Amino acid sequence: MANPRALIVDDEPDLCELLALTLARMDVDSNAVHDLAAARRALQGHQDYSLCLTDLRLPDGDGIELLEWIQANTPELPVAVITAHGHVEAAVRALKLGAFDFVSKPLDISDLRKLVNQALKLADGRRTTDGGRRLLGDSEPMQKLWALIGRVARSQAPVHITGESGTGKELVARLIHESGSRKDAPFVPVSCGAIPSELMESELFGHRKGSFTGAVADKPGLVQAAEGGTLFLDEVADLPFGMQVKLLRLIQEKTARPVGEQHEQPVDVRILSATHRDLGELVADGRFREDLFYRINVIELRVPALRERLGDIPELAGAIIARLALRMSIKAPELSDEGLRLLVGHNYPGNVRELENVLERALTLCDGTTIRGRDIELRATPAASAAAGDARASSALQDQLAGIERLSILRALEQHRFNRTAAAKALGISFRALRYRIKKLGIE
DSSP, X not given: XXXXXEEEEOSOHHHHHHHHHHHHHTXXXXXXXXXXXXXXXHHHTTOOOSEEEEESEETTEEHHHHHHHHHHHOTTXXXXXXXXXXXXXXXXXXXXXXXXXXXXXXXXXXXXXHHHHHHHHHHTOOOOOSGGGGSOOOSHHHHHHHXXXXXXXXXXXXXXEEOOTTSOHHHHHHHHHHTSTTTTSOEEXXXXXXXXXXXXXXXXXXXXTTSSTTOOSXXXXXXXXXXXXXXXXXXXXXXXXXXXHXXXXXXXXXXXXXXXXXXXXXXXXXXXXXXXXXXXXXXXXTSSOXXXXXXXXXXXXXXXXXXXXXXXXXXXXXXXXXXXXHHTTSOOOEEOHHHHHHHHTOOXXXXXXXXXXXXXXXXXXXXXXXXXXXXXXXXXXXXXXXXXXXXXXHHHHHHHHHHHHHHHHHHHHHHTTTOHHHHHHHHTSOHHHHHHHHHHHTOO
């Protein structure tokens, strides 16, 4: 079988030689070109490339132009960009545009080897997964979600998954993991709100024996457990402020330091995160670090609420009933037309999780062969009543409050001759919070 082949695009001969030697030791053939025009000619030829490594600065353009061209013409080709040390913004921009990953100058050979190995796993395009069986639905919102999952799975960029509680954010994270090059490595979920703040650092990064009272032995952390795979931070908004700094360093430097250890250790994990809260609003209020927000939110993926895809309920209900019946060791009953009409007509403030609870009760109450309308109890919780019990009144109240807030901000700005710093002080909020609210309310 022929060796995989990589295209190197860089105008520094010494760097091209270093890359070619490193790739050769990995049994990867390479072809080096030195400008944008030559790169396009090479890709338009009949070379079957498995990877492209391109510098961001080229004599006749930049690597972003090449990345955009590849995304339009050969989107299945993984592209890794080479950036100057400290040019994080350029690397993040490249990731947003579809780059597989980035590596900084001066090159770290071990990091480069890891990147190449991950890219080559994507080269043949064979990415089957069991995860798809757990994320059901063929509605338009779900088709868009599947398309986005396919795109982000090919990247190593951090992905932030948003959506209401009960929509299946962890299932989406697992599917991204299982559809990508890290699928054979661990997927480690972490519930940031379930770990006490005083134990968070030890749980995430591990500790050394004797580093604190009760540390009777060395213990690896969840970050180390995810080595080579994916670390999924669920409800990342609940992460203590001090831990946000350490997470930022993990993402930027790709290192972690166990409690009681003097030296940092290199780690290779992909970060996925999720929350049902508005991180942008938390940043504006000073409760979440802005720099961390931009690093974990390189790519944002929204999971639709169940009320936005009610056409998927027949398929979802059938699968849930079959799974519950198997767990209860009974024959799966049929869902009557009346029962289905009731399910499709509900608003589901609790999303798929609520649908599962409704069907589990119905399965218990039915006569054993058919789930009828009388077996289905659609009860609104106090939280659901507050959120959706009177949607029109809630919407009107929100509009009224937004109008009052808009008027207050405009008056403060006018009184201080549109000096935002002075207006924020007069309003008793931070400058960042004022800037967020001006953008949110569309105030020019």
